[in-house]
Amino acid sequence: MDFSIGEDRQMLVDTLSRYLADKADWKAREAAIESDTGFDKAMWQGMAELGILGALFGEEVGGFGGSPFDIGVVFGEVGKALPPGPFLATLMAGKLLEAAGDAETLGNVIAGASIATFAHEPAVSADGSVAPQASASGSGDSWTVSGAKGVVDYLGSADVVVVTADTGNGLAAFLVETGASGVEIRDYPLVDGGAAGELTLSDAPARLLTDDASAIDTAIAAGLVATAWEAAAVMEVLRDETLEYLRTRKQFGIPIGKFQALQHRMATVALEIEQARSAAINAAANFGKDAATRDRFCSAAKYTVGKVGRLAAEEAIQMHGGIGMTWELPLSHYAKRLTMLGHVLGEEDEHLARFIELSMAA
Amino acid sequence: MNLDFTPEDEAFREEVRVFLKEKLPKRLSDKVRTGQHLGKADMEEWHAILNERGWLANHWPKEWGGTGWSVMQRFIFETETAIAHAPRVVPFGLSMLAPVLIKYGTEEQCRHYLPRILDGTDWWCQGYSEPGAGSDLASLKTQAVRDGDHYIVNGQKTWTTLGQHADWIFCLVRTSNEGKRQEGISFLLIDMKTPGIEVRPIKLLDGDHEVNEVFFTDVKVPVTNLVGEENKGWTYAKYLLTYERTNIAGVGSSMAMLDRLKEVARTTMRGGKPLIEDPLYAARLAKLEIDLENMKTTNLRVLDAAGAGHAPVAESSMLKIRGTEIRQEINDLMRRAAGRYAQPFIAEALDEGFNGEPVGPEWANPIASEYFNNRKLSIFGGSNEVQREIITKAVLGL
Ligand SMILES: Cc1cc2nc3c(=O)[nH]c(=O)nc-3n(C[C@H](O)[C@H](O)[C@H](O)COP(=O)(O)OP(=O)(O)OC[C@H]3O[C@@H](n4cnc5c(N)ncnc54)[C@H](O)[C@@H]3O)c2cc1C
Numbered sequence: 231m232d233f234s235i236g237e238d239r240q241m242l243v244d245t246l247s248r249y250l251a252d253k254a255d256w257k258a259r260e261a262a263i264e265s266d267t268g269f270d271k272a273m274w275q276g277m278a279e280l281g282i283l284g285a286l287f288g289e290e291v292g293g294f295g296g297s298p299f300d301i302g303v304v305f306g307e308v309g310k311a312l313p314p315g316p317f318l319a320t321l322m323a324g325k326l327l328e329a330a331g332d333a334e335t336l337g338n339v340i341a342g343a344s345i346a347t348f349a350h351e352p353a354v355s356a357d358g359s360v361a362p363q364a365s366a367s368g369s370g371d372s373w374t375v376s377g378a379k380g381v382v383d384y385l386g387s388a389d390v391v392v393v394t395a396d397t398g399n400g401l402a403a404f405l406v407e408t409g410a411s412g413v414e415i416r417d418y419p420l421v422d423g424g425a426a427g428e429l430t431l432s433d434a435p436a437r438l439l440t441d442d443a444s445a446i447d448t449a450i451a452a453g454l455v456a457t458a459w460e461a462a463a464v465m466e467v468l469r470d471e472t473l474e475y476l477r478t479r480k481q482f483g484i485p486i487g488k489f490q491a492l493q494h495r496m497a498t499v500a501l502e503i504e505q506a507r508s509a510a511i512n513a514a515a516n517f518g519k520d521a522a523t524r525d526r527f528c529s530a531a532k533y534t535v536g537k538v539g540r541l542a543a544e545e546a547i548q549m550h551g552g553i554g555m556t557w558e559l560p561l562s563h564y565a566k567r568l569t570m571l572g573h574v575l576g577e578e579d580e581h582l583a584r585f586i587e588l589s590m591a592a
Numbered sequence: 593m594n595l596d597f598t599p600e601d602e603a604f605r606e607e608v609r610v611f612l613k614e615k616l617p618k619r620l621s622d623k624v625r626t627g628q629h630l631g632k633a634d635m636e637e638w639h640a641i642l643n644e645r646g647w648l649a650n651h652w653p654k655e656w657g658g659t660g661w662s663v664m665q666r667f668i669f670e671t672e673t674a675i676a677h678a679p680r681v682v683p684f685g686l687s688m689l690a691p692v693l694i695k696y697g698t699e700e701q702c703r704h705y706l707p708r709i710l711d712g713t714d715w716w717c718q719g720y721s722e723p724g725a726g727s728d729l730a731s732l733k734t735q736a737v738r739d740g741d742h743y744i745v746n747g748q749k750t751w752t753t754l755g756q757h758a759d760w761i762f763c764l765v766r767t768s769n770e771g772k773r774q775e776g777i778s779f780l781l782i783d784m785k786t787p788g789i790e791v792r793p794i795k796l797l798d799g800d801h802e803v804n805e806v807f808f809t810d811v812k813v814p815v816t817n818l819v820g821e822e823n824k825g826w827t828y829a830k831y832l833l834t835y836e837r838t839n840i841a842g843v844g845s846s847m848a849m850l851d852r853l854k855e856v857a858r859t860t861m862r863g864g865k866p867l868i869e870d871p872l873y874a875a876r877l878a879k880l881e882i883d884l885e886n887m888k889t890t891n892l893r894v895l896d897a898a899g900a901g902h903a904p905v906a907e908s909s910m911l912k913i914r915g916t917e918i919r920q921e922i923n924d925l926m927r928r929a930a931g932r933y934a935q936p937f938i939a940e941a942l943d944e945g946f947n948g949e950p951v952g953p954e955w956a957n958p959i960a961s962e963y964f965n966n967r968k969l970s971i972f973g974g975s976n977e978v979q980r981e982i983i984t985k986a987v988l989g990l
Contacts, residue, residue, distance in 0.1 A: 354931075355953075421936070491980065548975075557796060580862070
């Protein structure tokens with residue numbers, strides 16, 4: 231057994247970590263959040279140039295990594311520094327471009343020349359009704375897609391969208407250009423920073439990427455691995471910041487970390503975060519197994535980071551007292567991000583249910 | 593045992609309901625229901641409506657404009673107004689300062705300040721906490737030094753809720769550094785327009801401005817603004833903290849929130865079914881409902897004992913903890929119900945007159961920020977840890 235991430239990956243981590251410390255400090259983050267796009271395009275371009283985006287994909291399509299642990303460490307750094315940007319969108323759209331062998335489109339994405347995002351979950355309208363599955367019609371080189379997708383990451387900045395739609399023979403992935411006819415976009419900010427949008431397609435011209443539905447499942451599984459690693463990293467930041475605060479904040483003449491009531495709570499948080507870290511490792515380690523095993527571990531990880539994420543975020547704020555409630559303290563933004571990661575790609579309960587289902591089928 | 597309300601109480605409830613139906617402006621209840629921001633004018637409008645009926649200061653003694661209601665009637669009133677989505681009455685002048693003035697202030701102070709609280713002339717804020725004095729309030733440092741007919745005040749208060757609207761602030765200040773820390777604290781009323789006071793906003797994690805820092809530099813305060821005796825402020829402050837506890841559990845507001853949550857769970861689809869039929873979600877909802885029902889009866893038991901003259905100190909701590917946990921849990925379940933739509937956030941939609949399209953379910957926009965904002969419930973008013981300390985010592989004798 232070997233729990234080290236290896237030399238090459240350590241180099242990747244160091245490069246990314248240095249770059250983010252330099253280019254994505256807290257002030258830059260504030261500015262990015264306030265901007266129309268919700269992220270800093272120059273930072274994105276810089277990361278592409280360093281090859282960070284390429285680390286998410288295999289060599290066959292112009293990347294230089296693409297293993298689940300490569301994905302994990304990149305998203306771990308994202309969780310540590312919290313730069314807003316289309317990381318998950320790039321990963322999931324890119325995995326489907328990779329599956330389709332579309333090295334040209336993916337190459338532009340990896341180079342930062344083009345922004346890609348992934349539109350899968352149906353839109354929900356004001357009265358709570360869920361849009362029907364998007365549908366595709368056509369054949370060969372000539373397809374159109376219609377439907378409505380909800381909360382598509384960084385849609386307003388995207389040049390291309392990988393859209394899932396039903397061909398009548400099952401779910402397939404299509405590439406749609408955001409500038410094409412029949413594409414309508416509503417862009418908005420997110421509560422934890424960054425942006426997303428609602429996508430409405432009316433007979434929008436599309437290119438079929440793959441009609442192998444299992445490729446879509448793989449892309450989602452990669453997204454879950456990434457989300458779990460990001461969440462675990464955010465938790466560790468919250469833990470370290472809170473520990474530091476418990477050591478330095480004094481009330482009643484002593485550091486509040488001397489109160490046993492807080493010590494035991496902090497111990498629980500710390501041990502739970504270790505479990506979340508292990509869950510994230512499990513998801514990456516089982517990524518290459520059969521789909522059912524992979525998905526069970528992905529759901530186990532998403533359930534765990536959802537459950538522990540709530541605890542870690544709430545306890546971090548609580549143990550900081552009033553100061554933990556402020557915008558000025560980065561901690562509150564980590565807490566918000568962690569909580570919102572709980573909503574990405576399915577919530578804790580949904581993954582618990584999925585775990586049960588997959589376990590019963592096994 | 594009989595848990596029914598008396599016919600008189602039921603008649604009273606009906607009276608309150610009729611009043612709310614007739615007098616609560618739909619514009620205000622809509623704002624409360626949909627989580628929009630209430631401005632100063634909104635809160636003042638509701639205060640004026642209650643005052644016209646003589647119900648604004650319902651817990652004050654009758655001679656000062658109170659109602660003479662029993663604790664049970666007050667509970668019913670608070671519950672019904674919350675269920676009707678009425679704005680919450682701003683507590684600082686009405687529920688915090690006034691009882692202290694009535695008990696410890698001079699006749700003259702009461703005559704001057706109380707009517708102005710009732711008619712809305714003065715907006716009060718609470719100046720207790722300081723950067724270094726939160727849970728350990730007695731360590732406060734803001735200093736008031738006697739100089740002839742005045743005190744000269746220097747120091748800083750923080751977390752001052754709605755201080756940006758305030759005309760006056762009631763402050764705990766240090767007037768002596770001798771003896772026990774608690775015995776050098778005085779209770780001072782300060783006009784916010786006095787030179788040397790600066791109010792700076794603090795932005796909370798949801799982006800909202802509801803708290804402030806207040807700085808005092810050589811602020812001259814007439815000694816007639818002292819409440820009670822010098823160096824006895826701690827006693828008054830403690831009285832203030834334990835006085836208005838009938839509503840600490842927030843039963844009415846939780847009931848209103850739970851109704852809304854259930855409606856959401858019925859209309860939200862998850863995996864092709866209403867969320868309320870999802871076994872895991874249904875279990876969360878059921879546990880919450882059971883907790884609320886249990887707390888409701890606990891609250892009534894405490895009120896019943898209070899009516900019989902028992903001062904509910906430790907019981908208030910229990911109600912504060914459970915009440916805030918339940919409200920936070922409701923916020924959590926709302927957030928879960930929204931699924932991915934918890935994340936989009938259009939800040940302008942919280943302002944009156946927003947007529948843009950909502951994103952996703954029409955109720956979803958404010959719920960993540962409400963969840964984050966309500967993390968404050970377990971921090972302020974004596975943190976839940978501090979409340980547990982009180983239970984440990986006062987009830988359990990450990
Ligand atoms: C939104 C908001 C509005 C507020 N409004 C007002 C207002 O209008 N006026 C006003 O005066 N104040 C106000 N407050 C301040 C509030 O009362 C304080 O935040 C609270 O007393 C906690 O103090 P603190 O923030 O300094 O945290 P600290 O006291 O530093 O506490 C940090 C953590 O340590 C824990 N802790 C402290 N001591 C102990 C102990 N002995 N044992 C176990 N755990 C302990 C606390 O529970 C908390 O988890 C407000 C606060 C907030 C967040």
